[in-house]
Amino acid sequence: MKKYLTVFKISWARELEYRLAFFLGRSRNIIFLLLLYYVWLSLSRMTGRFAMYSADELAAYVFGAHLLRSVVFGSQTREIAWDINNGNFSNYLTHPVSHFWYMFWLQAAQRALYFLSAIFELVIFVFITKAHFFRQTQWQLLLVSILATVLASFLYFILTYVVSLSAFWSREAMGPRFLFEWILEFSSGSFFPLDILSKNLLAVFQFLPFAYLIYFPLKIYLGGWNAGQIAGGIGIQAVFIFVFAALARVVLKRGLMRYSGEGI
Amino acid sequence: MIIQVKNLSKTYEYYKKAPGIWASVAGLFHREKLYKKAVKEISFEIGEGELVGFLGPNGAGKTTTLKMLSGILYPTSGEAKVLGHTPWKREAAYQKQFALVMGQKNQLWWDLPAMESFILNKEIYEVPDAEFEKNLNELVELLDIKDILDVQVRKLSLGQRMKCELVAALLHKPKVLFLDEPTIGLDVVAQKNIRDFVKHYNRENKTTILLTSHYMEDVKDLCKRVIIIEDGEIMYDGDLVKLIEKYAPYKVLKITFERDVEKSDIDRFGEVMEFEPGNVILRVDREKAKNVAREILSSDLPVDDILIDEVDISDVVRKIFSNGKDNSLKA
Numbered sequence: 001m002k003k004y005l006t007v008f009k010i011s012w013a014r015e016l017e018y019r020l021a022f023f024l025g026r027s028r029n030i031i032f033l034l035l036l037y038y039v040w041l042s043l044s045r046m047t048g049r050f051a052m053y054s055a056d057e058l059a060a061y062v063f064g065a066h067l068l069r070s071v072v073f074g075s076q077t078r079e080i081a082w083d084i085n086n087g088n089f090s091n092y093l094t095h096p097v098s099h100f101w102y103m104f105w106l107q108a109a110q111r112a113l114y115f116l117s118a119i120f121e122l123v124i125f126v127f128i129t130k131a132h133f134f135r136q137t138q139w140q141l142l143l144v145s146i147l148a149t150v151l152a153s154f155l156y157f158i159l160t161y162v163v164s165l166s167a168f169w170s171r172e173a174m175g176p177r178f179l180f181e182w183i184l185e186f187s188s189g190s191f192f193p194l195d196i197l198s199k200n201l202l203a204v205f206q207f208l209p210f211a212y213l214i215y216f217p218l219k220i221y222l223g224g225w226n227a228g229q230i231a232g233g234i235g236i237q238a239v240f241i242f243v244f245a246a247l248a249r250v251v252l253k254r255g256l257m258r259y260s261g262e263g264i
Numbered sequence: 265m266i267i268q269v270k271n272l273s274k275t276y277e278y279y280k281k282a283p284g285i286w287a288s289v290a291g292l293f294h295r296e297k298l299y300k301k302a303v304k305e306i307s308f309e310i311g312e313g314e315l316v317g318f319l320g321p322n323g324a325g326k327t328t329t330l331k332m333l334s335g336i337l338y339p340t341s342g343e344a345k346v347l348g349h350t351p352w353k354r355e356a357a358y359q360k361q362f363a364l365v366m367g368q369k370n371q372l373w374w375d376l377p378a379m380e381s382f383i384l385n386k387e388i389y390e391v392p393d394a395e396f397e398k399n400l401n402e403l404v405e406l407l408d409i410k411d412i413l414d415v416q417v418r419k420l421s422l423g424q425r426m427k428c429e430l431v432a433a434l435l436h437k438p439k440v441l442f443l444d445e446p447t448i449g450l451d452v453v454a455q456k457n458i459r460d461f462v463k464h465y466n467r468e469n470k471t472t473i474l475l476t477s478h479y480m481e482d483v484k485d486l487c488k489r490v491i492i493i494e495d496g497e498i499m500y501d502g503d504l505v506k507l508i509e510k511y512a513p514y515k516v517l518k519i520t521f522e523r524d525v526e527k528s529d530i531d532r533f534g535e536v537m538e539f540e541p542g543n544v545i546l547r548v549d550r551e552k553a554k555n556v557a558r559e560i561l562s563s564d565l566p567v568d569d570i571l572i573d574e575v576d577i578s579d580v581v582r583k584i585f586s587n588g589k590d591n592s593l594k595a
Binding site for chain 1: 276331334335336337338354356359360362363364369371373375376380383384385387388389390416
């Protein structure tokens with residue numbers, strides 16, 4: 001375990017080494033925050049509501065999505081495809097480390113840093129705009145939404161890990177990865193609550209793992225679900241994690257059979 | 265035996281890629297699969313503490329063999345045991361006992377000082393604090409890199425980087441070390457520094473080392489035994505000196521004259537390899553070299569100096585490669 005904590009620490013050092021890239025990455029998220037906040041503010045200004053959400057709930061959703069995007073979505077697994085294509089993947093095969101956990105802790109380090117930054121940005125934003133937003137006071141719901149967020153972060157990591165492993169079969173894994181990320185961002189509910197869409201579309205989304213990344217934890221925070229729905233959702237998150245973890249294991253094993261360490 | 269390789273083979277699959285845009289479009293629908301036998305049923309054994317040179321031209325199968333022995337690749341067929349482990353099972357117990365250093369590949373964290381990578385390796389290999397301190401100090405002193413430990417790896421010269429790569433690889437005191445072109449791209453001084461270090465380390469720690477290099481100086485300086493591989497097959501496995509004796513059954517006489525001589529005056533003594541009026545290099549049968557030298561000295565030629573020398577190992581290896589396996593030798 002100590003080795004992965006060292007990976008975590010070193011990853012922070014690396015993130016902070018490239019301060020411009022860090023600030024640019026955060027700027028993108030701040031632009032999203034501004035855009036979404038003012039879009040939803042203007043849509044709910046007339047009646048004080050939009051669909052089944054009050055203006056304060058929508059503001060809370062936008063702020064929550066800003067935090068969750070930072071803690072759930074990561075770019076670390078993009079490196080996997082790159083490593084497979086240029087032979088750097090060999091480094092993990094010759095050292096007594098698990099590639100999966102090594103990458104997980106790299107991602108966790110990056111996410112932790114981005115999360116702290118996102119909190120700081122939100123505090124400044126709310127202070128400047130004096131924005132109103134819904135505050136959940138039930139500690140049970142807060143705790144469960146934190147648990148759902150942790151599971152969402154893990155699920156996202158495993159999903160993108162499996163997609164990145166496709167580089168064992170194709171050197172063009174980055175193309176599908178970008179397409180996957182766009183679909184994922186849209187259908188995860190990071191731009192809007194998914195239940196403002198048609199019921200049929202929502203039903204489709206609820207069968208996909210993406211809805212459990214942003215929409216599900218935020219809906220728990222907003223108090224939109226009863227205990228049974230929450231337990232069911234967390235169970236689905238756990239099942240998806242289990243299924244994709246098993247898939248990752250199989251894909252990695254088969255991929256390694258094909259791996260030729262090109263580039264070294 | 266530390267390394268045992270038996271009938272090890274590796275065949276790569278790849279796709280035919282004809283040039284041109286239309287061929288690329290056609291390739292979207294149909295691709296012809298091709299096979300390349302990179303390593304063909306090779307067998308060898310290496311004992312504890314041996315430092316063996318693994319030689320061969322580009323594409324001969326050297327790196328593929330090293331990749332299999334370090335667990336990066338699965339073989340197509342055959343067996344290998346290193347320290348009693350099958351490398352491609354990637355057992356942690358094996359990974360903690362060997363290291364692979366690739367001259368063309370960076371294993372250190374590029375954006376951070378090398379020291380960060382050393383600390384990470386300490387944790388990865390679970391090296392106790394006291395042992396880490398001791399090993400690090402020893403390696404840093406031997407390689408003289410104290411001043412660059414806190415400099416980002418990307419800012420180091422190639423030679424400095426290779427020294428740091430070696431430190432990172434040796435901190436856990438591996439019993440087996442695979443060195444793939446460790447001096448590639450380095451200037452002659454840096455090459456010599458790395459060679460001296462490898463020689464010293466092998467002698468002091470009895471580490472078993474398998475070295476590939478394109479620089480014959482590395483091999484001449486470090487390896488008593490060489491394995492020559494070409495087109496995936498082992499052509500020679502044995503003593504470097506015997507390779508010369510067997511494959512180069514001649515020596516060279518380097519003669520300096522006090523005044524100019526004619527070529528016709530000396531070509532009766534052997535094959536003239538190089539001729540300048542005052543300097544001649546002759547090639548003569550190995551067994552006759554002493555007698556021929558004696559004859560030249562006792563002739564009326566104005567000899568100033570005469571030196572009996574071995575042929576250059578580079579020439580021998582080059583000749584083996586150029587002749588192909590028809591001339592393969594077994595030690």
